[in-house]
Amino acid sequence: MVDKSLLTEIFLELVFSVNAENKEDLILKKSMPLYLRKLNCFLAGVLKKEGDDLKELMIIPFVASKSSDWLSVKDFFSHPHGDEKEICTRYFFNDFYYYGFTLTGYGVLILGRKKAFDDLFIKELQAVVLHLGKVLIQSNEIERRERAEHKLRESERRFSLLMQESPYVIGIYDSTGIQVAVNKAFEDFWGLPASGTLNKFNVLKSRIVKNTGLLTYVLRAYQGEAVSLPEYEFNPKGLTDIEGGGQLRWLSTKIYPLKNQLGEVDNIVITHEDITERKKAENDLLKAKDKAEESDRLKSAFLANMSHEFRTPMNGILGFSELLQQPVLTGDEKNEYIEIIKQSGARMLNIIDDIINISKLESGEVEVLISNTNINEQIAYVCSFFKDEAEKKNICLNLKEALPWEMAFVNTDCEKIYSILSNLVKNAIKYSNKGCIEIACEKKGDFLEFFIKDTGIGIPEDRLKVIFDRFRQGDMGNIRAFEGAGLGLSISKAYVELLGGDIWVESEIGKGSIFYFTIPYNTKSEPKMALMI
Ligand code: ADP
Numbered sequence: 001m002v003d004k005s006l007l008t009e010i011f012l013e014l015v016f017s018v019n020a021e022n023k024e025d026l027i028l029k030k031s032m033p034l035y036l037r038k039l040n041c042f043l044a045g046v047l048k049k050e051g052d053d054l055k056e057l058m059i060i061p062f063v064a065s066k067s068s069d070w071l072s073v074k075d076f077f078s079h080p081h082g083d084e085k086e087i088c089t090r091y092f093f094n095d096f097y098y099y100g101f102t103l104t105g106y107g108v109l110i111l112g113r114k115k116a117f118d119d120l121f122i123k124e125l126q127a128v129v130l131h132l133g134k135v136l137i138q139s140n141e142i143e144r145r146e147r148a149e150h151k152l153r154e155s156e157r158r159f160s161l162l163m164q165e166s167p168y169v170i171g172i173y174d175s176t177g178i179q180v181a182v183n184k185a186f187e188d189f190w191g192l193p194a195s196g197t198l199n200k201f202n203v204l205k206s207r208i209v210k211n212t213g214l215l216t217y218v219l220r221a222y223q224g225e226a227v228s229l230p231e232y233e234f235n236p237k238g239l240t241d242i243e244g245g246g247q248l249r250w251l252s253t254k255i256y257p258l259k260n261q262l263g264e265v266d267n268i269v270i271t272h273e274d275i276t277e278r279k280k281a282e283n284d285l286l287k288a289k290d291k292a293e294e295s296d297r298l299k300s301a302f303l304a305n306m307s308h309e310f311r312t313p314m315n316g317i318l319g320f321s322e323l324l325q326q327p328v329l330t331g332d333e334k335n336e337y338i339e340i341i342k343q344s345g346a347r348m349l350n351i352i353d354d355i356i357n358i359s360k361l362e363s364g365e366v367e368v369l370i371s372n373t374n375i376n377e378q379i380a381y382v383c384s385f386f387k388d389e390a391e392k393k394n395i396c397l398n399l400k401e402a403l404p405w406e407m408a409f410v411n412t413d414c415e416k417i418y419s420i421l422s423n424l425v426k427n428a429i430k431y432s433n434k435g436c437i438e439i440a441c442e443k444k445g446d447f448l449e450f451f452i453k454d455t456g457i458g459i460p461e462d463r464l465k466v467i468f469d470r471f472r473q474g475d476m477g478n479i480r481a482f483e484g485a486g487l488g489l490s491i492s493k494a495y496v497e498l499l500g501g502d503i504w505v506e507s508e509i510g511k512g513s514i515f516y517f518t519i520p521y522n523t524k525s526e527p528k529m530a531l532m533i
Contacts, residue, residue, distance in 0.1 A: 163181070163183045164183050164184050165184070166183055166185060167185055167273075167274075168183075168185060168271045168272065168273050169185045169186045169188075169271060169272040169273075169274075170182065170183045170185065170186060170269060170270070170271050171186055171203075171269070171270045171271075172258075172267055172268070172269050173203045173267060173268050173269075173270070174266065174267055175222075175265065175266050175267070176202070176204070177202040177203045177204030177205060177218075178199060178200075178201070178202050179197055179198055179199065179200070179201045179203065180198075180199065180267070181198075182194045182197065182198060189236050189272060189274070190236050190237070191236070191237045191246065203218055203268075203270070204218065204219075212234070214229075214253075217255055218255060218268065218270070220255075221255040221256065221257050221265070221268045221270075222257065222265055222268060223257075223265070224257050224259070224265050225257065226254070226255070226256050226257065227254065227255045227256075228252075228253075228254050229252070229253040229254070229255075231250060231251065231252050231275065231279075232250070232251055232253075233248045233249065233250055233251070234248065234249060234251050235247060235248045235249065236249065249274050249276045250274070250275045250276045250278075250279040251272050251273065251274060251275065252272070252273040252275045253270065253271065253272050253273075254270075254271050254273075255268055255269070255270050255271075256268065256271075295470075298469075298470065302470075302486065305486065306355075309347075309351050310348065310351065312344075312347075313343075313344030313345070313347040313348045314344070314348070316340055316341065316343070316344035317341050317344045317345060317348075320337040320338075320340045320341050320344075321341060323337050324337050324338070324341075354487040354488065354491060355487070357419075357487075357491050358470065358487050358490065358491055361491065366494075366495075366498065368413045368416065368498050368499065369413050369415070370411050370412060370413055371411070371412075371413070371414060372409055372410070372411055373409070373410055373411070373412050373413075373414035373417060374408050374409055375402075375403055375408050375409075375410055375412075375417070375441060375448065376402045376403055376405070376408040376441075377408075378414060378417050378421060379399055379402060379421060379439055379441060380399065381418065382418065382421040382422055382425050382439070383397055383399055383425075383439065385422070386422075386425050386426065386429060389426075389429055390429050390437065393429060393432070393433065394434065395429060395432055395433075395434065395435060395436065395437060396435075396436040396437070397425070397429075397436075397437050397439070398436055398437065398438050398439070399438075399439050399440075400438040400439060400440040400453075401440035401441065401442055402440075402441060403441055403442070403443065403448070407443060410448065410521060410522055411522055412499055412519055412520075413495075413498075413499060416495040416498065416499060417499075417519070419491070419492070419495060420492045420495050420496060420503075420517060421439070421450070421452070423488040423489065423491065423492045424452040424492065424515045425437065425439065425452055426488070427488060427489070427515075428452050428453075428454035428456065428515075429454075431454065431456040431457050431513070432454045432455055432456030432457070432512070433456070433457075434455060435454070435455025435456075435512070436454075436455060437452065437453065437454045437455075438451075438452070438453040439451075439452050439453075440453075443521055444518070445521075446520060446521055447519065447520055447521055448518065448519050448520075448521050449517075449518050450516065450517050450518070450519075451514050451515065451516045452514070452515045453512065453513075453514040453515075454512045454513055454514075455511070455512040456512050456513060457509070457510070458507045458508050458509040458510055458511055458512055458513055459505065459507040459509070459513055460509060461507075464505055464507060467489050467505070468489050468490055468492075468493045468503065469490060470486070470487065470490040492517070496517045496518070496519065499519045499520070500519065500520045501517055501518040501519040501520065502517065502518050503515070503516065503517040503518075504516050504517075
């Protein structure tokens with residue numbers, strides 16, 4: 001014969017596998033077999049039955065944690081016979097009586113059919129079932145508490161992890177203002193170990209808090225209000241004696257009240273978010289926007305200027321061509337007109353060259369072609385090219401200092417060097433009415449430094465930086481005074497930078513300007529594509 005308690009357990013397993021829907025059922029599942037075994041022993045003991053006799057008494061347990069389950073059991077057993085409120089209820093089924101016991105609060109044990117369920121037996125059984133109920137409640141309570149404690153521990157662990165790893169600077173203060181918790185970011189922010197302030201610093205009494213105006217917001221939080229401060233700049237490490245004194249940071253500060261179950265504020269949380277990077281990005285964006293707008297404006301000004309720049313030489317060409325057709329012209333007059341037409345043509349060609357160069361630079365199509373270049377020769381070419389033009393304005397063009405012959409050969413892009421020098425000398429002549437233009441080149445460290453010095457009109461200080469930008473002319477108000485598209489210097493700058501050098505200017509209004517540029521000496525750099533920024 002199969003062991004009764006074993007049968008019971010098997011049956012119980014079956015019942016639970018169908019009904020175990022929530023954790024409570026699982027708890028009962030764990031503890032019930034034990035109690036049912038105890039109950040079986042008790043029955044066997046009370047009734048002094050053994051072996052086959054016990055079969056009649058076999059417990060058919062059903063533990064219903066839900067009333068719907070209990071109802072289905074009751075339906076199965078048809079009508080109860082007896083008072084359901086009693087702890088033991090009688091059911092009639094298949095010509096037999098069954099006896100059901102309610103386990104306080106937890107469900108029902110249905111016991112086997114037995115004729116000999118006399119009053120005494122039921123009474124004794126009642127006590128056992130009650131006890132069983134109590135134990136179940138207790139064990140369930142313990143389980144519940146353990147689960148709650150586990151939940152609490154988990155939530156504490158999560159909270160502490162979140163707080164420690166948070167990029168926000170967090171400090172928690174009790175109802176008296178004493179600091180009770182801080183995170184890692186707090187230590188980095190103030191440059192202090194937590195031990196320096198924890199349980200010592202009082203946010204309500206601090207001088208720094210008062211002086212920075214934070215106290216007003218702190219007090220509002222203690223009154224239950226969640227406060228967001230306007231963004232501000234502050235140097236946290238400047239207050240402590242940190243080496244270097246720290247830096248100004250942009251901060252977004254928020255203060256939250258923490259309320260207890262009675263709704264009273266017993267803690268406040270102060271958080272600082274370092275938004276310096278965001279502010280920087282915002283500023284950069286604004287600058288980029290301004291630059292884009294400025295660039296748009298300059299392009300429009302450039303187009304307007306361009307039309308003037310093309311029209312003037314064009315008018316010259318058309319006008320003097322017409323004059324040339326006149327029947328009576330002296331030889332000198334003819335030559336003069338032809339010279340003007342030639343100059344106008346050259347001026348147009350210049351502008352077209354500049355426009356082509358700048359668009360090549362913009363699209364990154366300019367290549368650097370390195371070859372062994374005689375620098376002295378390039379300077380000499382430029383001097384001889386502009387000699388006549390300078391003389392016409394009564395300006396002398398001097399090569400002040402050339403390189404010693406053996407040092408004059410440099411690996412660089414000779415076309416670019418020529419173009420830079422031409423632009424600078426051309427400008428020096430254009431913006432001068434008297435004096436001398438000096439050109440020089442000397443080796444300084446790993447670089448060759450060139451300068452082109454004139455005694456011209458000079459450049460206003462506030463324009464010194466912008467003249468290297470595209471479409472800029474030194475003085476926008478005086479835009480019509482000198483011909484030019486405002487591209488020469490930006491092309492020169494792009495070329496100098498492509499060669500790995502730098503360009504700058506020193507100037508004084510009315511006295512003249514000195515344009516400097518450098519290129520690496522004897523560079524071995526590989527050819528590269530240009531990109532205009
Ligand atoms: P452009 O000469 O065609 O206007 P550039 O790019 O060559 O264009 O020069 C930009 C501006 O820089 C000029 O409009 C002028 O105001 C100023 N500039 C350049 N070189 C000189 C110089 N040597 N002396 C005075 N101003 C100069």
